Amino acid sequence: MPAATREERIEFRERNPKWKLPALRIEMAECINCDTCIRHCPDQFGAIFNHGIDVIIIPELCSGCGKCVPVCPVDCIYEDPIPASTPEDWWTEPLSPEDPYV
Numbered sequence: 001m002p003a004a005t006r007e008e009r010i011e012f013r014e015r016n017p018k019w020k021l022p023a024l025r026i027e028m029a030e031c032i033n034c035d036t037c038i039r040h041c042p043d044q045f046g047a048i049f050n051h052g053i054d055v056i057i058i059p060e061l062c063s064g065c066g067k068c069v070p071v072c073p074v075d076c077i078y079e080d081p082i083p084a085s086t087p088e089d090w091w092t093e094p095l096s097p098e099d100p101y102v
């Protein structure tokens, strides 16, 4: 079954088709880069990364579980029902030496 595990979602670059909730996104203009959300994203999803000066959510890895939302001090994490295509360079983060979830 494709995309059932985080490794498969990274390999195939697709969400688990069973996920019903929309992915979330970080409004970069509002984010203060405190990194709190990164630590609250469950390891089995592992969707939030430091990427250069930005903190990003890769929508293909985000289940929409919402655990990152209440911990954000500036409330800048929003639903992303129709995510824009994920920038190619964001995919350098999952499974890299800086991946916080491995």
Ligand code: SF4
Pocket (backbone or CB within 6 Å): 023, 024, 040, 041, 042, 045, 046, 047, 048, 057, 061, 062, 063, 064, 065, 066, 067, 068, 069
């Ligand atoms: S909604 Fe859940 S899976 Fe998505 S980024 Fe937040 S904590 Fe991670």
Ligand code: SF4
Pocket (backbone or CB within 6 Å): 026, 030, 031, 032, 033, 034, 035, 036, 037, 038, 055, 071, 072, 073, 074, 075, 076, 077
């Ligand atoms: S918790 Fe909010 S302010 Fe902090 S890095 Fe995440 S999105 Fe940005």
